[in-house]
Amino acid sequence: xxxLADLSMPIxxxxxxxxxxxxxxxxxxxxxxxxxxxxxxxxxLVILGxxxxxxxxxxxxxxxxxxxxxxxxxxxxxxxxxxxxxxxRAFKISMDATLIIAFGISIILQNTYQLIWTPFPRGxxxxxxxxxxxAGPIRFPLVYLLNFIVAIVVMLFLREFLRRxxxxxxxxxxxxxxKAAHLMGINTDRVYSFTFAIAVAMAAIAxxxxxLTFPFxxxxxxxxxxxxxxxxxxxxxxxxxxxxxxxxxxxxxxxLGGYFFGVAAQMLVAYVMVLVVLAVIPRGIFGR
Amino acid sequence: MPKETLLEVNHIDAFHGSFQALWDVSLSVxxxxxxxxxxxxxxxxxxxxxxxxxxxxxxxGSIEFEGKNISTLEPFKIVDLGISQTxxxxxxxxxxxxxENLKIGSYNRRARSxxxxxxxxxxxxxxxxxxxxxQLAKTLSGGEQQMLALGRGLMSNPKLMLLDEISLGLAPLxxxxxxxxxxxxxxxxxxxxxxxxxxxxxxxxxxxxxxMEAGRVVLSGNVEDLRExxxxxxxxxxx
Numbered sequence: 448x449x450x451l452a453d454l455s456m457p458i459x460x461x462x463x464x465x466x467x468x469x470x471x472x473x474x475x476x477x478x479x480x481x482x483x484x485x486x487x488x489x490x491x492l493v494i495l496g497x498x499x500x501x502x503x504x505x506x507x508x509x510x511x512x513x514x515x516x517x518x519x520x521x522x523x524x525x526x527x528x529x530x531x532x533x534x535x536r537a538f539k540i541s542m543d544a545t546l547i548i549a550f551g552i553s554i555i556l557q558n559t560y561q562l563i564w565t566p567f568p569r570g571x572x573x574x575x576x577x578x579x580x581x582a583g584p585i586r587f588p589l590v591y592l593l594n595f596i597v598a599i600v601v602m603l604f605l606r607e608f609l610r611r612x613x614x615x616x617x618x619x620x621x622x623x624x625x626k627a628a629h630l631m632g633i634n635t636d637r638v639y640s641f642t643f644a645i646a647v648a649m650a651a652i653a654x655x656x657x658x659l660t661f662p663f664x665x666x667x668x669x670x671x672x673x674x675x676x677x678x679x680x681x682x683x684x685x686x687x688x689x690x691x692x693x694x695x696x697x698x699x700x701x702x703l704g705g706y707f708f709g710v711a712a713q714m715l716v717a718y719v720m721v722l723v724v725l726a727v728i729p730r731g732i733f734g735r
Numbered sequence: 736m737p738k739e740t741l742l743e744v745n746h747i748d749a750f751h752g753s754f755q756a757l758w759d760v761s762l763s764v765x766x767x768x769x770x771x772x773x774x775x776x777x778x779x780x781x782x783x784x785x786x787x788x789x790x791x792x793x794x795x796g797s798i799e800f801e802g803k804n805i806s807t808l809e810p811f812k813i814v815d816l817g818i819s820q821t822x823x824x825x826x827x828x829x830x831x832x833x834x835e836n837l838k839i840g841s842y843n844r845r846a847r848s849x850x851x852x853x854x855x856x857x858x859x860x861x862x863x864x865x866x867x868x869x870q871l872a873k874t875l876s877g878g879e880q881q882m883l884a885l886g887r888g889l890m891s892n893p894k895l896m897l898l899d900e901i902s903l904g905l906a907p908l909x910x911x912x913x914x915x916x917x918x919x920x921x922x923x924x925x926x927x928x929x930x931x932x933x934x935x936x937x938x939x940x941x942x943x944x945x946x947m948e949a950g951r952v953v954l955s956g957n958v959e960d961l962r963e964x965x966x967x968x969x970x971x972x973x974x
Contacts, residue, residue: 613838613839613842613847616831616835616838616839617839617842619828619830619831619835620828620831620839623828623829623830623831624826624828626790626822626826627822627826627827627828629788629789629790629810629811630788630790630810630814630819630820630822630826631814631839631840631842631887631891632810632811632814632815632842632843632846632891633811633839633842634809634811
């Protein structure tokens with residue numbers, strides 16, 4: 448009985464943390480599923496969202512979540528420009544070219560963050576970021592619950608957008624058959640630009656909630672990119688539901704790993720689980 | 736029949752990489768006609784359609800649609816102008832529903848405002864598609880997928896439909912049904928240019944035909960005349 452009560456804490460924390468991981472991974476998964484690009488700058492774009500929230504909070508004095516009203520569209524535009532002027536041109540040469548460009552964007556972003564905000568860790572320490580919440584025997588930070596709710600909202604929005612709008616259906620059509628999409632009158636370059644823009648806007652959202660949850664530095668993008676890769680491998684590439692389940696599986700592996708083997712081993716446990724899943728079901732839990 | 740031409744292909748050459756797939760190909764289609772392109776595998780029929788659709792740009796020559804040069808336009812602009820292609824192998828979107836496949840057919844601006852109307856007409860032509868509208872397209876049978884591909888092409892509100900091997904791999908009964916649908920599509924004022932390996936069938940269904948060999952047009956004319964042509968009889972009817 449006591450072990451169950453003790454276990455309930457890491458389980459709840461793992462599931463809630465999984466929500467944050469899912470939001471971080473969603474944009475990476477979308478771009479991979481549609482444009483077939485592995486955007487290795489995705490983590491740095493998430494951190495761009497964190498710094499945007501930081502600037503909004505410390506300099507302008509508005510709440511970081513509220514700042515997304517400006518930050519979301521701004522990063523949407525930034526993503527559109529990256530895909531339109533860099534990546535769309537690069538993938539006509541080869542897929543490797545897009546990888547190199549994304550790597551370059553990653554380095555430029557990291558160094559820009561260093562220059563502007565120094566290597567010191569920053570955090571979005573709002574009043575509610577420190578509050579905790581109790582349910583029965585367990586207490587957990589309020590932001591964890593917030594992360595999970597945001598994950599569900601973002602996913603539902605993305606799903607409905609992809610199902611109901613012309614652009615959404617065009618994005619799915621272009622992902623399934625590029626030639627047929629051309630023949631349907633779809634300007635695939637434009638569709639890819641919008642896809643990347645949506646992914647970066649979601650990265651902005653992820654970044655703000657990441658900043659509310661953890662401190663971040665200019666190089667925090669990389670560990671979260673690797674977590675996001677693990678999440679989409681677990682869930683199955685390009686699937687929204689899969690990304691959500693993958694996020695939760697990863698979060699659980701981390702917190703339960705920490706519970707049983709100590710905090711130092713928690714990431715190791717999570718990655719070993721990714722490897723095991725890859726070996727057993729290479730297409731991931733929701734893979735096609 | 737009106738005498739102006741809808742589509743005029745003038746002496747085009749086209750390449751796949753360094754391989755020349757079309758040599759000095761010319762062709763013309765008048766409004767309201769059904770025109771067949773006949774030829775064996777690899778004779779350049781599909782490349783010709785892809786060149787008209789803008790997926791391949793001609794290295795030489797020009798393509799005019801309603802008097803406008805379209806040889807350098809992007810595929811989506813060509814769809815906008817009123818040319819749709821139903822590609823070989825159907826190429827429906829497997830993980831979209833039947834309805835979503837049809838909806839995406841009306842992606843271009845000209846077609847969007849006509850969507851409800853065109854959808855009605857497609858369902859009229861293929862009532863089966865309405866029954867299956869919420870199913871994923873990949874769950875349809877081959878013949879149903881071909882109906883969906885045709886319906887999707889119609890949703891773009893085309894003036895000219897390019898059809899690539901719509902009867903390939905289908906049972907004769909289904910093929911009859913598809914060709915009956917083509918006649919109906921023509922009645923609605925849509926011009927049809929189709930590619931077919933089945934010569935006998937083409938020379939019955941079309942008004943005019945072009946026969947291709949190794950990337951060139953070797954023979955063309957009204958189907959009545961072509962049916963009497965010795966060369967055609969020998970090569971395709973074994974007479």
